[in-house]
Amino acid sequence: MQRVGIVAKTRALITGITGQDGSYLAEFLLSQGYEVFGMIRRSSTVNFERIAHIQDKISLVTGDLLDEVSMINLLRQSRPREVYNLAAQSFVQTSWSQPVFTGETTALGVTRLLDAIRIVDPEIRFYQASSSEMFGRVLEVPQTEKTPFYPRSPYGVAKVYGHWITVNYRESHGVHAISGILFNHESPRRGLEFVTRKISNGVARIKMGLDSTLSLGNLDAQRDWGFAGDYVKAMWMMLQKDTAEDYVIATGETHSVREFCEVAFSVVGLDWKKYVVVDEAFMRPAEVDFLVGDSGKAQRALGWKAEVEFPSLVEMMVRNDLECLHP
Ligand code: NAP
Numbered sequence: 296m297q298r299v300g301i302v303a304k305t306r307a308l309i310t311g312i313t314g315q316d317g318s319y320l321a322e323f324l325l326s327q328g329y330e331v332f333g334m335i336r337r338s339s340t341v342n343f344e345r346i347a348h349i350q351d352k353i354s355l356v357t358g359d360l361l362d363e364v365s366m367i368n369l370l371r372q373s374r375p376r377e378v379y380n381l382a383a384q385s386f387v388q389t390s391w392s393q394p395v396f397t398g399e400t401t402a403l404g405v406t407r408l409l410d411a412i413r414i415v416d417p418e419i420r421f422y423q424a425s426s427s428e429m430f431g432r433v434l435e436v437p438q439t440e441k442t443p444f445y446p447r448s449p450y451g452v453a454k455v456y457g458h459w460i461t462v463n464y465r466e467s468h469g470v471h472a473i474s475g476i477l478f479n480h481e482s483p484r485r486g487l488e489f490v491t492r493k494i495s496n497g498v499a500r501i502k503m504g505l506d507s508t509l510s511l512g513n514l515d516a517q518r519d520w521g522f523a524g525d526y527v528k529a530m531w532m533m534l535q536k537d538t539a540e541d542y543v544i545a546t547g548e549t550h551s552v553r554e555f556c557e558v559a560f561s562v563v564g565l566d567w568k569k570y571v572v573v574d575e576a577f578m579r580p581a582e583v584d585f586l587v588g589d590s591g592k593a594q595r596a597l598g599w600k601a602e603v604e605f606p607s608l609v610e611m612m613v614r615n616d617l618e619c620l621h622p
């Protein structure tokens with residue numbers, strides 16, 4: 296008797312699926328034919344706005360980076376081949392007011408998940424969402440995989456821990472664990488507290504007559520800003536390599552917060568200087584003044600390259616916020 300074979304889809308588990316990157320990565324993995332599982336934590340209200348459009352195509356399982364047993368159970372339930380650890384307390388400013396919570400989640404959470412993997416299935420391929428924030432007060436320009444770290448916030452310190460524990464589980468337990476050192480990446484799904492979305496949303500509100508000013512902190516800070524949709528592809532490409540190595544993902548261009556304002560206000564024909572006010576409340580106790588990455592290794596080894604350029608990214612975000620206010 297001939298049996299019709301059913302080809303099982305590759306399974307991936309994403310922590311932080313309700314966040315900006317998690318939603319783009321879930322979409323991308325679905326487009327690659329994956330069966331996608333997402334870890335969600337218990338909350339008193341649902342916050343599925345970013346994944347509402349794909350909710351019927353993915354499986355959501357509950358767990359928390361603070362609770363190792365929950366992750367052991369969800370790995371047993373979902374049996375993934377790939378795990379993408381995107382969950383974190385990811386807002387730098389909050390890390391000064393909640394340094395211990397940030398460390399528990401963003402640093403020790405990585406160890407809990409790696410341990411859960413070691414216990415359930417050490418063959419799982421693991422991606423850790425490391426950050427350019429680890430470079431902090433930069434010791435080299437541009438920053439590469441070899442640039443030493445000098446974090447400037449409890450968040451940056453926690454990410455350095457997450458990076459090194461990933462390297463350590465690779466070296467001491469043989470886990471196929473990769474750390475992607477991603478520079479800032481933005482999108483219309485960016486949280487409203489991050490500066491790019493705060494600006495694009497502020498511009499839209501001013502244009503619609505809902506606000507008359509936009510309060511910001513340090514306008515001189517410079518960042519290497521790319522598009523989140525491009526960056527999640529890099530995460531996947533890294534995990535497809537048979538050798539586990541770390542990669543920097545960046546555009547190679549840097550722009551100041553002031554320049555971001557200039558371009559964003561110009562999208563709606565306004566002069567940013569008339570609306571932006573500097574408010575000390577948004578200044579940081581220690582600032583990361585300047586970041587620019589060199590993604591040469593990823594370009595050569597993975598064939599990855601940032602597609603969306605700075606002016607298009609800013610325009611995409613402003614137009615989306617206008618649309619949200621006035622559909
Ligand atoms: P985000 O939008 O803030 O999303 C964070 C996600 O983590 C949310 O889904 C959140 O769930 C989840 N989470 C937080 N604490 C958790 C816990 N204790 N247990 C389980 N889930 C928890 O962040 P993002 O911008 O997508 O960034 C994704 C990852 O990349 C983060 O690790 C971030 O630090 C890192 N990263 C981001 C950038 C960037 O520019 N975006 C650059 C470098 C690295 P709730 O929805 O329930 O809050």
Ligand code: GDD
Nearest residue numbers: 385387426427428478479488489490491511512513516577
């Ligand atoms: N959030 C915010 N709000 N930032 C402001 C403001 C403001 O009103 N005004 C100026 N800034 C400056 C900050 O001081 C900082 O130098 C820069 O804008 C960017 O701030 P954020 O958008 O909050 O991002 P971030 O660079 O601190 O952190 C993001 O990127 C990291 C990668 O380098 C986050 O996504 C982190 O999770 C990520 O690791």
